[in-house]
Amino acid sequence: MHHIMIICPEDSPLKEADRWLSRYGFQVNLCYTLEQAKKYYELADFDLLLIDQAILALFTDNMSALEGTPPRLVLDARPSLNSGIDAMAMGAKYYLPLPTDSEHLLKHVIDALENTTPASKAKQTAEPEAIPPLLFARSEKEQEADNLGALDSGIIGNCEPMRELFSDIRKVASTDVTVLIRGESGTGKELVAKALHNLSTRHNNPLISVNCAAIPENLIESELFGHEKGAFTGAVSARDGLIYAADNGTLFLDEIGELPLEAQARLLRVLQEGEIRRVGAIQSTKVNVRLVTATHRDLIDMVRKGYFREDLYYRLYVMELLLPPLRERSDDISMIAKFLLEKACKKHNRVPLDYNKEFDKAIRAHNWPGNVRELENAIERAVILSPPHRIEAANLKLITHLSGSKTQQTTTKTSEQLTPLEGTTLDDYFKHFVLTHQHKMTETQLAQSLGISRKSLWERRQKLGIPKKVTNNK
Known part of the structure; x- marks a missing residue:
């Protein structure tokens, strides 16, 4: 699989190429500055760079800024003859205007990869199995x-x-x-x-x-x-x-x-x-x-x-x-957690942290009502709060099960009291739904769930005497 690095400002049309090229089987990384790219990656390990001219314009000595990098395509939202000549003189394979369509860009990417420099060809000869041939269409x-x-x-x-x-x-x-x-x-x-x-x-x-x-x-x-x-x-x-x-x-x-x-x-x-x-x-x-x-x-x-x-x-x-909930995927939880831990470490510029038994035990013991989204947030929280060289389970800050607490018992009792019986009226159901869900939903969400406007929700509250949720300010 060919590895491509895209370096462009956040508002650049070149950013869309990440999605296009990923569809065609390339492994793509995206950075918003050249400094960021050099800090987190070894650019020499990539097979091709796609660079927005706006990035290069920030450097007075563009040649030294790109020294030791792989072949590159330069794309410019304000193309000009002078910029094109300068880009090609500094080693760009192609100089293309922005925005560009996926097929046009793909054609030049393939051509640049197939017509590699001698150093790149030597790398391919030394590692023939490391880069499989490009696969297109159905394959x-x-x-x-x-x-x-x-x-x-x-x-x-x-x-x-x-x-x-x-x-x-x-x-x-x-x-x-x-x-x-x-x-x-x-x-x-x-x-x-x-x-x-x-x-x-x-x-x-x-x-x-x-x-x-x-x-x-x-x-x-x-x-x-x-x-x-x-x-x-x-x-x-x-x-x-x-x-x-x-x-x-x-x-x-x-x-x-x-x-x-x-x-x-x-x-x-x-x-x-x-x-x-x-x-x-x-x-x-x-x-x-x-x-x-x-x-x-x-x-x-x-x-x-x-x-x-x-x-x-x-x-x-x-x-x-x-899609099964995460709690029914016990064999997958550790694998997903390890992947998310590595992802979170990279995101927050932390040294890789070992996935230890204590951490895995805490993760497997949780019920994960929020599923993979909750797991990702918990691991990111643990990475931020843990010491530099060890991930600690306590820093997952998971919500404790409250099955034996007074709060949970009260909630359960209230829910049982509000369970609608067969033959209840629409007003009864409306009241039951609002009282059951208002502690975890906004007025807008309640109205949307009931298929009515916020004004109608307010009017029905007044008519049926349904109190709004109470905020504890203690």
Whole structure:
């Protein structure tokens, strides 16, 4: 596998090349300054550098700044003849304008790698097995499919439930069927969606990811479907929606259970007719998208309660992929934790810390209600708080189980008292839901979960006499 280093400012269009080249099987690292790249990496170990001219412009002596580095491509957002001549004179293989498209860039990357310097060729001769030949088209996807579960694949796992999941991903990815990914929060549903896209025939086209819970209810239809100029207050110009942006690619709708009923009806039309209509528009536009959705909620239960359209549910439920929670992946927990420990050490510029037995025991003993996301945060916390040369389990700062405490007993008792019985009214359910969830959800989240506005939530509180959560200021 060829290793490529990209060095560019954070706002540079070259940053997108990280995603493009990774899809084609290259191992890519990204740094925002030349100093950062030299501090954390041995640039001589890379096969190719892609450098934004804005980085080189910071150095008066560019030749010495790049001394001892591998072949490089220089890309410039303000290309000029003089800059191009200077770049080529200082050893650049190519001087290209920014922005550039993926195919144009890939062509020059391949050419630069195949026409290496004598030193690079000597390295290849000495280590013939270290750099396999470039693999393209279907062979690349086959390689990525075989790599699912490995440390560099994005989705780590080797337990039986995960092996079954990887098998299903390989089978489903090559098709265009709609996929529903189910799993608890923090299990990695978006990673599964990315794997499906990267292994599909659409991998050269966009993957558009949308968190339905993060978009305000009054804007979600405009965000997804676009709008015409003057369609509503503030619509000063026409705008394409995110579904149109995913044309010929994949649309990933995370937290699909949070989608309002009106937007659900519009989405159903996209699935049935393959077309979208902007808010305020008369005519529809054809789109060709592969839909992947995810949720941690029970959609069938939401259908029963009228919060989710039954016809949309059956349109989404063509193929279902189940992500097991971390607590059911005991064989994987240590492997994931070791990987995250190494990642956290690099992120915070710490010397590598040994993964010791005490640390592993503490990790395995925890129930991980937040799954892999919670594990990553806990390990990062431990790396920051631990002494320089030893990782300490106490610094994970895991929330202690409170099963025997007065707080937990009170919570359990309250939950039992509020459990709705068969035949309760909608007002009873509303009151039960708010009292049960308001300690861990904001008013906006409560309103979204109930499918109503914040104003309606406030009015129903007044009508039913539901007290707001009390903040303890002691």
